[in-house]
Amino acid sequence: xxxxxxxxxxxxxxxxxxxxAHAQQKWRLSPRWRNVLLTVHIVVxxxxxxxxxxxxxxxxxxxxxxxxxxxxxxxxVMQLLANTVLLPLAFTALFTGILLGLGTRWRLTQYYWVLxxxxxxxxxxxxxxxxxxPRVNQAAVxxxxxxxxELATNGIGQVGFAxxxxxxxxxxxxxxxxxxxxNKPWGRIRFKHR
Ligand code: HEM
Numbered sequence: 001x002x003x004x005x006x007x008x009x010x011x012x013x014x015x016x017x018x019x020x021a022h023a024q025q026k027w028r029l030s031p032r033w034r035n036v037l038l039t040v041h042i043v044v045x046x047x048x049x050x051x052x053x054x055x056x057x058x059x060x061x062x063x064x065x066x067x068x069x070x071x072x073x074x075x076x077v078m079q080l081l082a083n084t085v086l087l088p089l090a091f092t093a094l095f096t097g098i099l100l101g102l103g104t105r106w107r108l109t110q111y112y113w114v115l116x117x118x119x120x121x122x123x124x125x126x127x128x129x130x131x132x133x134p135r136v137n138q139a140a141v142x143x144x145x146x147x148x149x150e151l152a153t154n155g156i157g158q159v160g161f162a163x164x165x166x167x168x169x170x171x172x173x174x175x176x177x178x179x180x181x182x183n184k185p186w187g188r189i190r191f192k193h194r
Contacts (some may be wrong), residue, residue, distance in 0.1 A: 029103035041096040045178065048093050051086040052171045057162030062139070063155060068148035071155060076164070079140040082133060090128055094121045100103070112186035117177050124173050132166045139163050 029037060055078055062074040097117065101108040109115055142156040 011040060019077065022030065023070060027045075027103060028105075029100075032099070037096055037100050041093065041100055043093045044089055044096060045174075045181075048089045049171070049178070051089055052167060052174060054087055055081055056164065056171065059160070059167055060142075062160050063164060066152050068151040071151050072143050074157065075139045075143040075160075079136050081130075082136045087128055087133065088122075090125050094125055097121060104173050110189060111184070112189055113180045113184045115189065116186075117180050120173055120177050120180075121169045124170055124177075127166070128170065132163065135159055135163045135166065 058074040058078040058081070062071050062078070065071050065074070086153065100106070101114050101118070106114050108118060139159050140155055142159055143151070146156060
């Protein structure tokens with residue numbers, strides 16, 4: 001980004017503003033709305049991690065249990081949880097995060113930690129939709145198709161492993177995102193002047 005000097009004096013006439021700083025003043029959340037949105041963002045983020053942990057628990061149960069009814073229940077509840085809790089919460093975390101970034105001094109492309117969070121969250125949401133969700137749906141179909149005897153000995157096969165590994169990977173990225181949010185590392189992104 002090219003930060004051209006606009007030579008717009010402030011009221012005291014003592015300072016000048018860059019073009020980007022001028023543009024940034026267009027929209028800011030009031031302190032009250034920033035607190036409301038941050039509260040929603042944190043609650044939703046905690047919820048995403050909770051839902052992820054629940055899906056992991058169900059995945060491990062599906063892989064390790066020898067009780068066909070429990071394996072069946074695990075993958076069916078997993079499908080319900082992934083589609084109606086985990087995914088909507090992940091989208092809400094992305095949406096509230098973008099609004100928080102845009103509406104506060106952090107913006108979206110001014111600080112490395114915010115930009116990294118944005119990229120990681122988009123990656124997680126995309127992986128949940130295009131990689132995890134189809135496999136969770138497939139697991140729910142398989143668990144109803146396979147006989148109780150086979151479920152007790154072999155479970156649902158490869159797809160059970162794929163789902164569990166995928167959701168553990170998502171958790172590790174989510175924990176990285178929270179660490180970035182709390183520590184806010186690496187400082188400002190400095191664009192080179194032409
Ligand atoms: C699942 C994804 C996300 C999780 C788990 C998450 C988690 C958190 C947490 C726990 C905080 C509170 C940190 C603190 O106050 O010390 C926070 C703050 C924040 N998050 Fe996120 N976040 C996520 C996605 C995003 C995205 C995509 C953005 C935008 C790029 C974003 C932007 C922000 C900003 C700007 C703050 C600080 C707000 C402030 O202090 O004014 N977050 N996030």
